[in-house]
Amino acid sequence: MNLLDRFNQDIKQAMKDKDKLKLSVIRMVKSSLQNEAIKLGKELTEDDSLTVLNRELKQRKDSLHEFEKANRDDLASKLRDEIAILEVYMPEQLSxxxxxxxxxxxxxxxxxxxxxxxxxxxxxxxxxxxxxxxxxxxxxxxxxxxx
Known part of the structure; x- marks a missing residue:
């Protein structure tokens, strides 16, 4: 199952579970994947999808660092949750x-x-x-x- 199919499946599940944060994060990433496909003018490969997912994760980690530096614990907490959601879709990290x-x-x-x-x-x-x-x-x- 490719990443886009997995996102579609998880969107449905998040709707059933009424998990607004997960639903929002998955929709944002799915939108980024679709925008990348339009930009490239072709269907995304797994490698392309992984690149987009990495970019989204990196943006959140950078923002988290900035929020922590500014002592914005409310925003940092939300970003930590978003990062946890996105990391589920990443391949297993090398030691x-x-x-x-x-x-x-x-x-x-x-x-x-x-x-x-x-x-x-x-x-x-x-x-x-x-x-x-x-x-x-x-x-x-x-x-x-x-x-």
Missing amino acids: EDNLSEIVKQTIAEVGASSKADMGKVMGAIMPKVKGKADGGLVNRLVQQHLS
């Missing part, structure tokens, strides 16, 4: 150990030896871990292994 192994393999594949090769390594590794790891964590691990 730091697994990610570290992938980083080591990728560094060997591209023949990187210094921080100057950071762009080559990141360009090669991100498609491999798309949706399964946070970009910031990947960046940190690559820097560690290249120094």
Whole structure:
């Protein structure tokens, strides 16, 4: 079942459960998926859908950070709930150990030896871990292994 079908199914369930927050979040993300499909002019692949879902999740995490900095606990609490809802649809995240192994393999594949090769390594590794790891964590691990 693709992501859009899963969203449609979960929208129906959220309506039955009268879960307004979940319904709202899923509708927003579904709308983003449909807008992306229109923008690209084709039906979205699972990879495209994952990219949109990642973007939505990142926006919420960034907003959460800003709300926490401004001591807006009311808004931060709502965003934490939204993030929890979205994370259900994300693929299982890689552990730091697994990610570290992938980083080591990728560094060997591209023949990187210094921080100057950071762009080559990141360009090669991100498609491999798309949706399964946070970009910031990947960046940190690559820097560690290249120094």
